[in-house]
Amino acid sequence: MKLKTLTSIAILTCLALVIFVVESHLPPLVIPGLKPGLSNVVTLVAISYLGRKEAFTILTLRILLASLLTGTFISFMFSLVGGYLAFLTMALLLNIFKENQLWVVSVFGAIVHNFGQLLVACVLVENVSVFYYAPILIITAIITGSFTGIAAQKSLDIIKKTK
Amino acid sequence: MNDKKLSNLFWIFTFLIIILLSAFVYFIIQGKSQQGKAVEIYVNGELIDTVSLEKDRTFFINNEFGKNEIRIKNQKISIISASCENKVCISQGEVHTSTAPLVCVPNKLVIQVINDETDVDLTV
Numbered sequence: 240m241k242l243k244t245l246t247s248i249a250i251l252t253c254l255a256l257v258i259f260v261v262e263s264h265l266p267p268l269v270i271p272g273l274k275p276g277l278s279n280v281v282t283l284v285a286i287s288y289l290g291r292k293e294a295f296t297i298l299t300l301r302i303l304l305a306s307l308l309t310g311t312f313i314s315f316m317f318s319l320v321g322g323y324l325a326f327l328t329m330a331l332l333l334n335i336f337k338e339n340q341l342w343v344v345s346v347f348g349a350i351v352h353n354f355g356q357l358l359v360a361c362v363l364v365e366n367v368s369v370f371y372y373a374p375i376l377i378i379t380a381i382i383t384g385s386f387t388g389i390a391a392q393k394s395l396d397i398i399k400k401t402k
Numbered sequence: 403m404n405d406k407k408l409s410n411l412f413w414i415f416t417f418l419i420i421i422l423l424s425a426f427v428y429f430i431i432q433g434k435s436q437q438g439k440a441v442e443i444y445v446n447g448e449l450i451d452t453v454s455l456e457k458d459r460t461f462f463i464n465n466e467f468g469k470n471e472i473r474i475k476n477q478k479i480s481i482i483s484a485s486c487e488n489k490v491c492i493s494q495g496e497v498h499t500s501t502a503p504l505v506c507v508p509n510k511l512v513i514q515v516i517n518d519e520t521d522v523d524l525t526v
């Protein structure tokens with residue numbers, strides 16, 4: 240592994256971790272437990288700038304470290320299932336969409352992420368009534384996904400200019 | 403108009419339609435809801451009790467997963483304290499319709515409002 244790649248992974252993991260921890264202290268949006276998913280900006284930047292393998296490493300490290308810092312086993316399960324499903328979706332969709340349509344990729348990632356978390360909640364409480372939240376989660380995923388996607392796009396533009 | 407703009411417009415349009423559909427589904431569910439008569443309390447997927455909403459009271463649900471303090475007031479039910487760490491269950495506030503369940507994931511607790519008052523156990 241090149242030194243530059245290693246440094247980039249370290250910096251981006253750090254950044255994702257800080258964003259995640261700060262975000263977990265913000266008051267919830269609309270429904271309890273809902274977060275904008277700002278650390279997804281880092282995942283998107285990493286996936287486009289470094290590559291899938293590196294982005295996966297960053298995501299895994301971020302989830303593990305964040306759970307050690309602020310979380311519980313439950314929040315770890317939520318992050319892991321949601322995060323990996325969203326990553327898989329975005330990694331696949333990046334083959335189809337051009338790089339300048341990161342926001343669409345991000346929206347799909349956010350929707351899948353929320354469904355993953357709903358699935359975890361459903362399995363943990365063994366009750367399907369939690370799917371009542373599905374319509375709200377789709378709406379918020381589209382809004383937060385667009386936002387994080389555009390933020391990642393702008394960040395990438397800046398990174399490419401300074402290179 | 404170039405390809406990129408057209409494609410972006412297509413996706414904006416698609417997502418707006420999905421938002422509207424979701425909102426529609428949500429309001430349909432909401433519209434069907436009415437004041438519930440009782441609640442079913444599930445722990446780990448098992449129905450442990452059915453409690454009437456007609457009488458105001460405060461009680462605890464204790465099990466191996468944790469402890470939740472439940473309050474019924476003015477035919478509304480809420481979780482007012484919990485042993486879990488994230489307290490999402492408390493911030494769900496008061497519930498009185500069968501649409502949204504009160505959920506405490508760490509303590510594996512689900513409180514579902516039901517509309518019929520048959521078989522209500524008042525001993526809790």
